[in-house]
Amino acid sequence: MTAATAHQTAGPYWHMIDFPEWADLLRAGSGNEGVQGERITLMGRITDGEGAPVADGMVEIFQAGPDGKYEDVFHGFGRAATDSDGVFRFTTLKPGPVPGRGNAMQAPHIEIAIFARGLMQHLVTRAYFEGEALNATDPVLTMVEDPARRRTLVAKPQGDGVWRLDIRLQGDGETVFLEV
DSSP states (O other): OOOOOOOOOOOSOGGGTOOGGGGBTTSTTSSOTTOOSOEEEEEEEEEOTTSOBOTTOEEEEEEOOTTSOSSSSOOOEEEEEOOTTSEEEEEEEOOOOEEOSTTOEEOSEEEEEEEOTTOSSOEEEEEEETTOGGGGTOTTGGGOOSHHHHGGGEEEEEETTEEEOOEEOSSTTOOOOOOO
């Protein structure tokens, strides 16, 4: 009889796939040159259940272009490592509304995947933008009935095109994660 294999978590091997330039979706050579839209920075801080920064995490984003399309001229994938304070940062264009099931429009949002030590598989959430009219009817956002929990998905403006969404992996104020 063979011994059972020990549980292993993902990472922290990000240095093997960390290309810091991928955090700038508007960099030269990204394929997004000339795409018109509102330039934004999406940033936030990832913390664990005790409030400590997740300093060795990796964040991936996927988003539609300003026109609300995924398969168009805008390349909407990015990747960024968290720094020693658990902070991630992306430079991109604000996405447009995306068609959903039926005739429902989804509010502008950015899909976020989080990879970190201690996670057997990545976590998925979304960043919506505070003040968007479609937030009130977005089919995913409105599934979260508790207003306090729903707020964990809404990025707040910080001025000069910067949007902030802090992510808590568990505990009080835990971010809503999606099953995909």
